[in-house]
Amino acid sequence: SPQPLEQIKLSESQLSGRVGMIEMDLASGRTLTAWRADERFPMMSTFKVVLCGAVLARVDAGDEQLERKIHYRQQDLVDYSPVSEKHLADGMTVGELCAAAITMSDNSAANLLLATVGGPAGLTAFLRQIGDNVTRLDRWETELNEALPGDARDTTTPASMAATLRKLLTSQRLSARSQRQLLQWMVDDRVAGPLIRSVLPAGWFIADKTGAGERGARGIVALLGPNNKAERIVVIYLRDTPASMAER
Numbered sequence: 001s002p003q004p005l006e007q008i009k010l011s012e013s014q015l016s017g018r019v020g021m022i023e024m025d026l027a028s029g030r031t032l033t034a035w036r037a038d039e040r041f042p043m044m045s046t047f048k049v050v051l052c053g054a055v056l057a058r059v060d061a062g063d064e065q066l067e068r069k070i071h072y073r074q075q076d077l078v079d080y081s082p083v084s085e086k087h088l089a090d091g092m093t094v095g096e097l098c099a100a101a102i103t104m105s106d107n108s109a110a111n112l113l114l115a116t117v118g119g120p121a122g123l124t125a126f127l128r129q130i131g132d133n134v135t136r137l138d139r140w141e142t143e144l145n146e147a148l149p150g151d152a153r154d155t156t157t158p159a160s161m162a163a164t165l166r167k168l169l170t171s172q173r174l175s176a177r178s179q180r181q182l183l184q185w186m187v188d189d190r191v192a193g194p195l196i197r198s199v200l201p202a203g204w205f206i207a208d209k210t211g212a213g214e215r216g217a218r219g220i221v222a223l224l225g226p227n228n229k230a231e232r233i234v235v236i237y238l239r240d241t242p243a244s245m246a247e248r
Contacts (some may be wrong), residue, residue, distance in 0.1 A: 017216055017241025022158040024233045026223065029166055031159075032232065040134075040155040041237030042147040044211025045105045046219045047123075047137055047154070050161075052098040052185060053168040054117045054126040056178035059094075066095030066181075070112055079142050081108035102185040102209055107141035114140060120154075127164065130173050134160035145213035149240055158235040165221060165233050183207055183230070186223065196222055196234070205230050216241035 020036035031037070043050075058064035071091035077084065083100035084092060085108070092100070097113050100106035117123050120137040127135045135156040137144065144154040156164075167173050169183055186207035197206055207230065208222035218238040225231025 018239050019236065020158045020238075021234070021236040022162045024162045024166065024235075026166060026170065026225075026230055026232055029163070034159065037159040038157050040152055040157055041219065041239050042145065042151075042154055042211075042213050042217050043135070043137070043156050043161070044145050044147070044154075044213040044217060044219050045107075045110075046156075046161065046209050046211040046221045046235075047144070048101040048105065048110050049182070049186060049209045049221060050127065050135070050164060050168070051110060051113055051117070051123060052102055053164075053174065053182055054123055055094060055098060055113055056174050056182055057126065058117065060175045060178055064094060064116065066093060066098075068094050070094065070097065070116075072108070072112055076112065077108045078111060079107060081106050084108040084112070099185055099188070103188045103190045105191050105210070110141050120144075130164065130167050132160050132164045132167075135164060145211075145217070147213040147215050147217035147239055149215070156237075158237060161221060162233045162235045165223075165235070169223070169230075183223070192220065196220060196224070200224070201226070203228055213239075215239070 018036065020039050020041050022031060022037040023033040024031055055064060059066055069091045074088060083104050083106045097109040100109040101113060114123060117126060120139060123137045138153040169179050186209055189208050192208045192210045196208060200206055205225045205228045206222060208220055211219035220236050222234045223230040224234055
């Protein structure tokens with residue numbers, strides 16, 4: 001089979017869009033493969049992993065509890081909220097909202113959580129605090145998926161996203177318990193089926209979060225490895241392509 005970089009260049013020409021990717025060793029942080037890794041791409045729903053990392057940092061600091069119940073109203077709901085729309089009567093806990101945001105990509109759950117960390121500006125401040133000076137969130141769901149060409153809003157680079165994920169999952173930024181929780185939500189991802197999971201050899205570990213935006217934008221952040229161990233981080237973004245959803 002062709003080398004990853006050759007495949008990426010090939011898919012770029014076939015999709016007539018831009019692809020950015022990085023493959024990073026989880027333990028050492030060493031870059032194994034990279035293509036357009038320092039170019040900006042819209043995060044789309046991949047931001048929900050970082051968001052729940054910020055929520056867990058507040059839990060670790062004693063400022064938040066996963067068991068805390070949040071109540072919301074019909075007018076708080078936005079498009080694509082398969083879990084939160086069912087709990088208008090009883091509300092959802094912070095932990096349930098994170099599970100909904102990551103495993104089902106529930107947009108209202110993401111907005112409710114975003115409010116707890118100080119909105120897009122608060123999440124961006126959290127990123128700066130953990131040493132990510134590139135990734136930025138500017139808008140809420142669902143506007144953040146607009147993916148306008150040349151727009152820096154709501155973007156990251158493959159390299160920055162991979163480094164930030166590695167910090168959240170392996171450094172002392174989060175407690176061991178919170179690291180395990182964040183990873184478990186990614187393992188439980190219910191909506192990523194066809195992207196990487198379908199082509200993985202048997203016995204491989206996969207934990208991931210996908211995103212889809214306007215103008216053919218797509219994204220996936222994943223932890224992968226043989227022997228059912230998380231060995232490497234893979235981040236792939238795609239933008240400015242007219243390709244249909246199935247081809248991406």
